[in-house]
Amino acid sequence: MKIKEEYVLQSIADKWIVIDTNSKSVNFNKVLALNASGKFLWEKLEEGMKSDALVSALIKQFGIAQATAEKDVDKFIQELKDLGCMDNES
């Protein structure tokens, strides 16, 4: 499970925006903007980090509870899957 090569995270106008570099046109309604924890998770995912490690990293970075971190990671990965940003191989 890894973020596909064609998706890049860029800082534009003080927002972290995910851009599909393959797309012929950027869909106005489907632009994904990430907050600080989203950006953090995105970068770890790009490095190929797995779910368990992501949860630990999130806890370490933001000092949140285990249950919250697990929920956040699951939700984030699901969102990326729905958008088609993830490679399926695990």
Next chain:
Amino acid sequence: MLCLIADIKTYVPAVGGMVSRCREYQIEGEAHEAELVLNDALYRYELWPGMNENDVAYMESGAQFYVKLLNFDGLMLHASATIIDGEAFLFAGQCGIGKSTHANLLKKLFPNSQLINDDKPALRRLDGKWFAYGTPWSGKNGININTKSPLKAICLLTTRRDRNNIQVADPLRAAAGLISCSTGRGTRERILKLAPLIDHLMKEIPIYEMDSLADDTAARMAYNTMKMG
């Protein structure tokens, strides 16, 4: 032929319709002086079935130019660019959204205005300042003027056409709109060059979004708002 396009010495192969389109941009000099070289050996005729040689030369030279322009702190925007009182006002948006219509309305309101490009003007950031340029890539009607002007503002036209309303663009919609109107997308490498330019553009130039009835009121509203900058 050697041309000066967006203040860049550009070698344009004298192929197809580009000979006449580039006449206004041609400068004295030798091909080896070019800073930016377009190569007709790389024109992809197979990509444009049914198109004649003129059109393929137009599309392919444009495609090469806008990719290479990214190396000169520049981008091409799918937009109509009009100069009024020495400043460039851009209407940007997808095909058929009304860019030309709005440029024509401005022309009617301001007879002294100049439509410098009705399809793909170039924008460049020089010493922290943005300029709009006419280019030989100016769509079907070919309207273009070889000139440059400080960029005043960009108005993204929305698909909503039941009212006149202009506002400072929501940053996310502006980013998405500007990227989708930029002509250098398509690969990771290009996006990595384009995104920082769009970032500068959004921080340095006012970006608006407009729902428009495409009438005189709309044009006046757009101009008055963009003028305030």
